[in-house]
Amino acid sequence: MIPEGPIAESIAQLTLALTVIGAVVYAGFLIVLVIGVRRRGEADDEQVVTGDRDAPLGLGTPSSRWLVIGGGVVLPAVVVVVVFAWTLETMLDIPVRAPADAMTIEVVGERWQWNVRYPESGIELTDELVIPADRPVALELRSVDVIHSFWVPQLAGKLDAFPDGTNVLVVQAAGPGEFRGxxxxxCGLLHADMTMVVTALSESDFERWTEANR
Ligand SMILES: [Cu+2]
Structure with missing residues (x-):
């Protein structure tokens, strides 16, 4: 799924990075494993030929020591630091509070629908959300019954909606469009039916929409 806003973009980049780094580490591990098994096999053959059960397996040489320190300590440390730093940077990219220029909309989960309310205009919607594009929108998430989770992957990460408190999810669309959530x-029997359609409109279209539905 292609990200359609800056917050989703940042999350997608991290996902791609973790997938690629994970694949490279796994491939490297498999290669070393195969080499190790084959060498061990050769050493075992040697023991059979010479009858010496204490014949060295070649692990005490300086080059193999460097392989153990480099591949077993240094490389994993580098990978962990890179993954940690990248994750931290992405987390810092994701606003946890409404930015100053954000528009606030209340989104309340109720088995099995989303009740949307615009505090400024009083407009109410069900299972759909209309937002201005190119501007952060702070969704005040709550629930009237069980825990739900609001997720529109193309615009932002997911965030739980609790019955006893408000969580703020900031979403942002890069341009006009329609995004499914x-x-x-x-959350129960009809959980799968609890969908959401987010329509992002240009600033002027959004103003027109607000006036028409006020
Ligand atoms: Cu739900």
């Missing part, structure tokens, strides 16, 4: 916390 889904409740991401199993």
């Amino acid at each position: 889904q409740c991401a916390e199993f």
Whole structure:
């Protein structure tokens, strides 16, 4: 799924980075494993030929020591630091509070629908959200019953909606468009039907929409 906003973009980049780094580490591990098994096999053959059960396996040489220190300590440390730093940077990219220029909309989960309310205009919607594009929108998430989770992957990460408090999820669309969302916390029989359509409109179209629906 292609990210359609800066927050989702940042998350998608981290996902790609973790996938690629994980694949490279796994491939490297498999290669070393195969080499190790084959060498061990050769050493075993040697023991059979000479009858010497204490014949060295070649692990005490300086080059193999460097392989153990480099591949077993230094390389994993580098990978962990890179992954940690990248993850931290992405987390810092994701706003946890409404930015100053954000528009606030209340989104309340209720088995099995999303009730949307615009505090400024009083507009109310169900299972759909209309937002201005190119501007952060702070969704005040709550629930009236069980825990739900608001998730529109193309715009932002997912965030739980609790019955006893408000969570703020900041979403942002890079341009006008339509984006689908889904409740991401199993909430009962019709959980799968708890969907959401987010329509991002240009600033002027959004103003027109607001006036028409006020
Ligand atoms: Cu739900």
